Amino acid sequence: MKPFYITTPIYYVNGRPHIGHAYTTFAADTLARYWRQRGHEVVFLCGTDENSQKNVEAAHKEGERDIQKFVDRMSAVWQETWDSLGISHDVFVRTTSPEHKKAVTALAAKVWEAGDIYKGVYEGLYCVGCEAFLTDSDLENGLCSIHRLPPKPIKEENYFFRLSKYRGRLLDHIEAHPKFIQPESRRNELTHYIANAMADISITRQSAEWGIPLPQDSSQAIYVWFDALINYLTGVGYGSDEKRFKKTWPADLHLVGKDIIKFHCALWPAMLISVGLPLPERVFAHGYFTVNGQKMGKSAGNDIDPTALAKEWGIDALRYFLLREIPFGEDGDFSLERFKERYEGDLANGLGNFAARVLAMTEKYLDGRVPEVVSAPVEDLWTAFNDAVEKLAFDEALRLIWLRIGECDRLINTEEPWVLAKTDKTRLERVLYILLENLRQVSLMLWPIMPETSEQILARLGVLAIEKSEPLSERRVWGGLKPGTKVKKGDILFPKKS
């Protein structure tokens, strides 16, 4: 069976990862874990985009003349960051690796043979921040609307890709495959762009001191986006391991921010059609978030380091916050104040308190033993939960879980187990079973989003960790918590900070 193949963008190494990069990567990690938990083979790709002028400038700024040394050092920082944040990627691509370079050269040669590359003169405004030529609609008062810097006027002879030739085919594909670009607002944006604005694109730079040379004219370096997009192929064996490549490609999901949707939904599919490869199934663009209402960035000095936050509050709390707070696909805002509110309210007083209460009462009134199974008194949540995750509505998926936690809290308050312990042991056992089994169900559901917390609760419930157990289809059935199992309360899951 074909593995579920999911990718994040490969990030530039001109700086360290900030919380915006962690956002995309956590979302992709959640989906990778979601499918693994459901028994699918998954290939989850991350990486670094290294042949970029931005990286050269960053190296120079640090006084580093050896660009390769600089990107080696920075790529390691990105890899270490993802490792320390528990990202479960299977592949980490680097675009300065010999395999990637070789495959990019081979693919460019194929596009050339297809007659899709021609020599021309480019005159226009280039923004190094975007690594893109800008059009009028990208400018505000003469500055790049994203980077707020004046673009560089460039006039040079270079090579063009016949992107406009693919207009009709791209539009047909988008129409025939409603899932290809999501959410729908982005799909409409792209359809409009492809139909009205998309033009041939220059895919080489004349004087680039850094980059992969064009095989047919080595005085020119291949444009960083043309090179970077190909990572999604080279990361799974294109040009080096055909068997692996055939098994894995096409990607099931490219996860990107809305800033780079045009590259992924116009240039990239056109390149693939040009060389006769199938297109990715789905590209999903999430929104951008600000920090305390301000655009996040190095120059603004407000880019937030995800590792520092995770160290203080825990990785799972950060994952929870980002995926719960900002509806995936929409823009949002990050503030420490909101983060603390959700930490206290949803995690410490919500999930953490629910788990602690149920486990403590079982210890206290039932000697820590799971009572007899009670048949399902509540509606099955799984279908709604799975639907939400599969449409990448992570906030909705989490809201459903927290509604269930709220129902359980109300059950505790109305049944008052501490009274039942003295008056009605049978009823007490029934109530506690329902609560314990709900806690188990909720933990199984939470695993892709908050893996560590989920494992901790499952361990306290005396059941197996996710990866060591039977398939989820069996585990998720109500009544899986076996009578007699010993449970323990354990430490506080989300300690309060003040």
Ligand code: ME8
């Ligand atoms: O564009 N909010 O790399 P990049 C949400 N190398 N997400 C954000 C964000 C924010 N404020 N800031 C950044 C590149 N991101 C290319 C990609 S892929 C073939 C090449 C995330 O380092 C979001 O995923 O500039 C965005 O698309 C990405 O970082 C841009 O990362």
